[in-house]
Amino acid sequence: MTRPPTETGTSDPYLEVEGLVKRYGWKTALAGVSFAVYPGECFLVLGPNGAGKSTLLRLLAGVVRPSAGRIAWFGRDAMPVPLDVRARLGVVMHRTMLDPELSVQENLHYFARLYRVSEAASRIREVVVLLGIEERLHERVRQLSRGYQQRVALARALLHRPSVLLLDEPDTGLDQASRRRLVALVREHCAHGGAVIMTTHAQELGIEVATKAVYLERGRVLWSARDAGELREALAGSASLVAV
Amino acid sequence: MTVRQRGVDWLAVLGGASFVLVALSVAMIFVYAPADATQGDVQRLFYLHLPAAWLAYLSFFIIFVSSIAYLLRGRPLWDRLARSAAELGFIFTTLVLLTGSIWGRPIWGTWWTWDARLTTTLILWFIYLGYFLLRSYVSDPERGARYAAVLGIVGFVDIPIIHMSVRWWRTLHPQPIVVRSEGPAMPTEMLVTMLVTLVAFCVLYVFLLWVKYRIETARDEVLALRAAVEG
Amino acid sequence: MLSQLWAIVQRDLLSEWRAREVVIGMLVMALLTLLVFNFAFDLTGAQRVASGSGAFWVAVVFATLLGFGRATALERQEGAWEGLLLSPVERPVIFLAKLVSMLSFVVVVEAVALVVMAVLFGLPVFRSGVLVVLALGTLGLCTLGTLFSVMTAQAKAREVLLPALLFPLAIPVVISAVRGTVLELSGFSAEAAPWKSLLGGFVVLFFSLSLVTFGAVAEE
Numbered sequence: 001m002t003r004p005p006t007e008t009g010t011s012d013p014y015l016e017v018e019g020l021v022k023r024y025g026w027k028t029a030l031a032g033v034s035f036a037v038y039p040g041e042c043f044l045v046l047g048p049n050g051a052g053k054s055t056l057l058r059l060l061a062g063v064v065r066p067s068a069g070r071i072a073w074f075g076r077d078a079m080p081v082p083l084d085v086r087a088r089l090g091v092v093m094h095r096t097m098l099d100p101e102l103s104v105q106e107n108l109h110y111f112a113r114l115y116r117v118s119e120a121a122s123r124i125r126e127v128v129v130l131l132g133i134e135e136r137l138h139e140r141v142r143q144l145s146r147g148y149q150q151r152v153a154l155a156r157a158l159l160h161r162p163s164v165l166l167l168d169e170p171d172t173g174l175d176q177a178s179r180r181r182l183v184a185l186v187r188e189h190c191a192h193g194g195a196v197i198m199t200t201h202a203q204e205l206g207i208e209v210a211t212k213a214v215y216l217e218r219g220r221v222l223w224s225a226r227d228a229g230e231l232r233e234a235l236a237g238s239a240s241l242v243a244v
Numbered sequence: 245m246t247v248r249q250r251g252v253d254w255l256a257v258l259g260g261a262s263f264v265l266v267a268l269s270v271a272m273i274f275v276y277a278p279a280d281a282t283q284g285d286v287q288r289l290f291y292l293h294l295p296a297a298w299l300a301y302l303s304f305f306i307i308f309v310s311s312i313a314y315l316l317r318g319r320p321l322w323d324r325l326a327r328s329a330a331e332l333g334f335i336f337t338t339l340v341l342l343t344g345s346i347w348g349r350p351i352w353g354t355w356w357t358w359d360a361r362l363t364t365t366l367i368l369w370f371i372y373l374g375y376f377l378l379r380s381y382v383s384d385p386e387r388g389a390r391y392a393a394v395l396g397i398v399g400f401v402d403i404p405i406i407h408m409s410v411r412w413w414r415t416l417h418p419q420p421i422v423v424r425s426e427g428p429a430m431p432t433e434m435l436v437t438m439l440v441t442l443v444a445f446c447v448l449y450v451f452l453l454w455v456k457y458r459i460e461t462a463r464d465e466v467l468a469l470r471a472a473v474e475g
Numbered sequence: 476m477l478s479q480l481w482a483i484v485q486r487d488l489l490s491e492w493r494a495r496e497v498v499i500g501m502l503v504m505a506l507l508t509l510l511v512f513n514f515a516f517d518l519t520g521a522q523r524v525a526s527g528s529g530a531f532w533v534a535v536v537f538a539t540l541l542g543f544g545r546a547t548a549l550e551r552q553e554g555a556w557e558g559l560l561l562s563p564v565e566r567p568v569i570f571l572a573k574l575v576s577m578l579s580f581v582v583v584v585e586a587v588a589l590v591v592m593a594v595l596f597g598l599p600v601f602r603s604g605v606l607v608v609l610a611l612g613t614l615g616l617c618t619l620g621t622l623f624s625v626m627t628a629q630a631k632a633r634e635v636l637l638p639a640l641l642f643p644l645a646i647p648v649v650i651s652a653v654r655g656t657v658l659e660l661s662g663f664s665a666e667a668a669p670w671k672s673l674l675g676g677f678v679v680l681f682f683s684l685s686l687v688t689f690g691a692v693a694e695e
Contacts, residue, residue, distance in 0.1 A: 024384045026470035063560050065694060067386060087563035095554025097561070099486060101493040106486075113482035114562040140493075156558075315691050370643040377639050381630040387694065391626045394688045395640065398622070401684060402644050405677060409647035412669065413654060 012075055013038045014164055014195045015060065020069035022055050022219075029055040031219035032069065037164070037212075042186055042196040044206045044231070047216035053199040054094065056216070057168045060197065061091045074163075087115060090162030092170050096153040100142035104133060104152050107141060108159060115160035127155040132181065147173035154182070165189060167198040171205055183208050203235055255458075258451040265444035269437070277437040286350050291437060293343040295445035296336045297361075300368065302449070303333025304400050307375075311396035314389065320464060323389040326396055327379075328456035332449065334372040340365050360411035367406050371399045385467075479564050483572035487546075488579060497545045501538040501584045508534035509591055518596045527598050528656040531588060532612070532649060538584050539616055540638055543577065543624040551628055566690040574621045581613055604659035604667060611674035612652030618678065619645055622685045625692050647677055 013036040022030040030052045037043045045053045058064045060071065062081025071078050073085045081089075091097075098107045105124070112120035128134045131151045141149060150173045157165060165186070171179055179202075186196050186209045200206050206213070213225040215234070225231035273291045280287035306329035314322035344362055345355045356362070375395055382388035430438070491497055512518060512530035550556045559569060589600045589609075599605075619641055627636040655670035 023386075023471050026467045026474065028471045061561055063557055063694065065386070083563040083565065086561060089561070091561050093554060093557060095552075095557065097554040097558030099490050099555050100553055101490040102486065106489070110482055110486045111558070111562070114479055114559070114564055116479075116563075315688070367643050367646055370639075374636075374640045374643060377632075377636055378626065378630070381632050381636050382626075383629075383631065387629075390691050390694075394622070394626065394692055397688060398619075398681065398684055399644060401680065402647070405647045405673070405680075406643075409650045409673060412673070413650045 011039050014074055015197070016070075016072040017060075018070040018072075020056070020059060020071065021067045022052070022059060022064065023067045028219050030059070030066075033214075033216070033219070033221055034069075035214060035221075035224070037195050037197060039163075039193045039195055040190050041211045042190050042198065042209045044210035044213035045197065045199045045216060046203075046206065046213060047199075047222075050218075051216040052219040053216055054168050055219075057091075057093070057166050057197065057199065061089060061093075061166050062086060087160065088163045089166055090157035090160065090164070091166045091168075092150075092153050092157045093168050094172075096141070096149045098141045098149065098152060098156065101140060103138050103140050104128075104144075104155075105137045107152065108156060111156050111159055117160050123159060123161075127158045130158065130181075130185065131155045132178075145173070147175060147178065150174055151178060154185070158185075163194050165194065165196045165198070167196065169199055169201065171200055171202050179205060207232055207235065255451070255454055258447065258454065262444065262448040262451045265440070265447050269441040269444040272437045272440055277433050278431060280434075283351055286347055289343050289347045291441045293340060293347060294438065295442050296339040296343065297365065298442070299445060299449050300333055300336040300340050300365065301403075303329045303336065304368065304371075304396075304403065306453075307333065307396040308400035311393035311400075314393045315397075320389075323393070324457055324460040324464065325453075326389075326392065327460050328453055330372060330375055330392075330396075331456060332452055334369070334376070337365060337369045337372055341369060358410075358414065360407060360414050363410045363414075364403065364407040367410075368403060371395075371402075375399070476565065476568055480568050480572045480575070483559065483564075483569070484575045484579075487572070487576035491546075491576075491580065494549075496549060497542050498580050498583055500545055501542040501580060502587055504541045505534040505538040505584050505588050506591065508537050509588065509595075513595075523596055523598065524660045525657055527592060527596050528653050528660060531592055531656065532653050534588055535581070535585060535613070536616065536642075536645070536649060539577075539581055539620055540641065542580050542584075543620045544634060544637055546577065546580070547624045547628040548633075556628070560693060566693050567686045569693060570621060570686060570689040573625070574617055577617050577621060578613065581617060585609060585613065598660055600660070602659060604664050605656060608652055608655035608659055608667065608671060608674065611671060611678055612648055612655070614678045615648040615652075615674055615681065616645055618681050618685055619648075622681075622689065622692065625689070647673065651677070 015037040017036070018034045020030055020033045021028070033052075033056065035043070045056060047053050055064065059066050062078070062085070066079065071081075073081065074088070076082075076085075078085050099110070102110065108124045108127070109120060112124060117123050125134075128137060131154055133148065133151050133155060136144065136148065141152060144152070150170070154167075154170060157167070167186075170182055174182060183205065186198070189196055190209075190211070196209070198206075198209070207228060210225075210228055210231055212227070213231045213234075215222045215224070223234055225234050269291070273288050277288065277291070279285050307326045310322040310325040310329070313319075314326065341362075344365070348357060348362075349355050375392060378395055379385075379388045379392050382391055509518075509530055512526070512533065516522065516526035516530070518527050518530060547556075592598045592600050620637075623637060623640045623644075627633045627640065630636050651670040651673045655667045655674065658664070658667035658670065
C-alpha cells in the first residue's frame with residue numbers, strides 16, 4: 001500500500017486512515033488508502049470521476065462501512081463512527097441534504113437541533129452572514145438555485161462548529177464571489193486549528209487552499225503531495241501528461 | 245482455503261453415508277413399510293413430507309442463529325452459512341408444499357386447504373422468497389448481507405406468531421372436513437421407516453449444507469479475485 | 476434525545492404539510508380500494524361487517540405501503556436521509572422518529588377511511604374497541620414498515636421488494652386486525668380480546684426487535 005506523506009506534526013492527528021478498502025461486490029471503489037490529517041491541515045483529495053473520492057469521504061463521515069482497513073478519528077477507532085465524532089464533523093456531499101420544502105432558516109434550525117447547537121438562533125445568524133445568504137433566509141430551499149443551495153449546505157456543515165470539515169466538491173455551482181468566500185472560509189477554519197478534507201475538480205481552488213494532497217485513481221493513491229509547492233509541481237506534471 | 249484436506253475427507257464420508265442412508269430409506273419406504281390401512285400407498289409420501297418439513301424449519305433456525313452471529317461479529321462465514329441454509333430451506337419448503345398437495349388431493353380431496361400448518365409453511369416459502377429478493381436487489385453485497393440478517397431474525401421470530409394467528413383464524417372459521425388419522429398407533433414398521441428416513445435426511449442435509457457452504461466460500465473468493473484483477 | 480426526535484418528526488410533518496405528496500397519495504389509494512371493494516363485495520348488505528372490515532384493512536395496508544415507498548423515496552432525493560444518518564442522533568431515535576411520522580400519516584388516512592365506512596356503509600366504527608384494534612394494528616404494521624422501508628429504499632425494484640418483505644411478515648397483524656375489527660363491530664368484545672392481545676404482543680416484540688436491529692440497517 002502507498003505510504004502516506006508522514007508529517008512530523010507537533011500534535012496528534014485528527015484522522016488516521018490505514019489500508020482503507022471499500023468493495024461493492026467485485027467492484028473496488030477504494031483499494032487500500034492510507035493517510036493522516038493533522039490539525040490545521042487542508043487535505044485535498046484529487047482524481048478523475050469514479051476514482052473513489054466520494055466513497056472515501058462517505059466512509060470517513062460514517063455513512064458507509066469499509067470492507068477492510070482502519071479509520072481512527074481523534075485518536076480513537078471509529079468503526080462505526082461514534083456519535084461524539086459525528087458531532088465534530090461538518091459534511092458537504094453531492095446532494096445538499098436539505099429538505100426542499102423547508103425554508104433556509106427552518107432547515108438550519110432543524111440541523112441545529114439535531115446537533116444540539118447551543119444558542120442556535122445566534123449561531124444560525126453567524127453562519128448565514130458568513131455565507132452571505134441572509135437575504136433569502138425565509139425562502140424555501142426548493143426555490144433556490146443550485147449554487148445558492150450549495151451555500152446553504154455549507155452553512156449547514158459549519159453550524160455546529162465542527163473540528164473537521166469533509167467537503168465533497170464544495171465549489172459545485174458556486175460563482176466567483178462565493179468561491180472566494182469558500183477559500184477564505186477553509187483557510188480560516190484551518191488557521192483556527194481545524195482541519196479540512198476536500199475533493200474538487202477545480203485545481204486552482206485546490207492549490208489555493210491545500211496543505212497536503214493525494215491523487216486517487218481507481219481507488220489507489222497515485223501520488224501524494226506534502227505541501228502546496230509539491231502539489232503545484234505534481235499538477236503541472238500531470239497537466240503536461242494530459243496535454244501530451 | 246484449500247479444497248483438498250489432509251487425512252480423512254469427511255465430506256466424502258458424509259456424502260457416502262447420506263447416499264447409503266437415503267437409498268436404504270427409499271427401499272424401506274417402498275418395501276419394508278406396509279401400506280396404510282386407510283390411505284393406501286399415498287401415505288408413503290409422508291415419509292418424505294415430514295423430514296422435509298422439519299428441515300425447512302431447521303434451515304430457518306440456522307439462518308436465525310447465523311444472522312445474529314453475523315450482526316454481532318460481522319464475520320463473512322456467518323453470512324455464508326445463512327445463505328447456504330436459506331437455499332436448502334427454500335428447496336425443502338417447496339418440497340413440503342408439493343408433497344403436501346399431492347398427498348392432500350386423494351386424502352383430503354383437494355390440492356390445497358388453508359390448514360394452519362400448511363398455511364404457515366406457505367408463508368414461510370414467501371419469506372424465503374423475500375429473503376432472496378432482498379439479497380439480489382440490494383446492490384452492495386455487504387449491505388445485502390446485513391439486511392438479510394435482519395430479515396432472518398425478524399422472520400424467524402415471526403413464524404410462531406404467524407402459525408398462532410393462522411390457527412386461531414382457522415378455528416374461528418368453518419373448517420374443511422378433514423380426516424385426521426390420529427387413530428391407532430403407527431405400526432412398528434412405519435415408525436422405524438420414519439425414523440430411518442428422518443436420520444437419512446438429516447445426514448443428507450448436513451452434507452448438502454457443507455457442500456453449499458463451500459460453494460459460497462468459493463464464490464466469495466472468486467469475487468475477491470475478480471475485485472483484485474478488475475477492480 | 477426527545478428534542479432530536481421531535482425535531483425530526485416536526486420536519487417530516489412540516490415538509491409533508493407543504494408538499495402533500497405522501498398523504499394525498501395514500502388517501503386516494505385507500506378510498507379507491509374501498510370503492511373497488513364495494514363493487515367486488517356488497518358492503519351494504521348482510522355481510523357488510525365481515526367484508527367491510529376486510530376492505531378497510533386492505534385499504535389501510537395498501538395505503539401504508541404506498542406511503543412508505545413515497546416517503547422514503549422523497550427523503551432520499553436531496554439527501555435528507557443522509558443528513559440524518561450523518562448527524563449525532565442515536566439510531567433508535569431515528570427509528571422512533573420515522574415511526575411516529577409515518578403513524579401520523581396513516582392515522583390521517585384511517586380517520587378519513589373510518590368516516591367513509593361509517594357514512595357509506597353504515598358501520599358503527601367509532602367504538603372504543605374498534606379503535607383499540609385499529610391503533611394496535613396500525614402500530615404493528617408501521618413498525619415493520621419502518622424497518623423494511625429503510626432496507627428497501629436504496630434497492631433495485633423497491634416497489635416490488637417492500638411488499639414482498641412486508642406482506643408475509645405482517646400476516647399476523649392483518650389476520651388479527653381483521654378478525655378483531657369484525658368481532659368488535661358485531662359487539663363481541665370478549666371474543667376480540669385474544670386478537671387484541673396477539674396484536675399487543677406482536678407490537679411489543681417487533682418494536683423492541685426493530686429498535687435493536689435498526690442500527691444494522693440505517694446506513695447508505
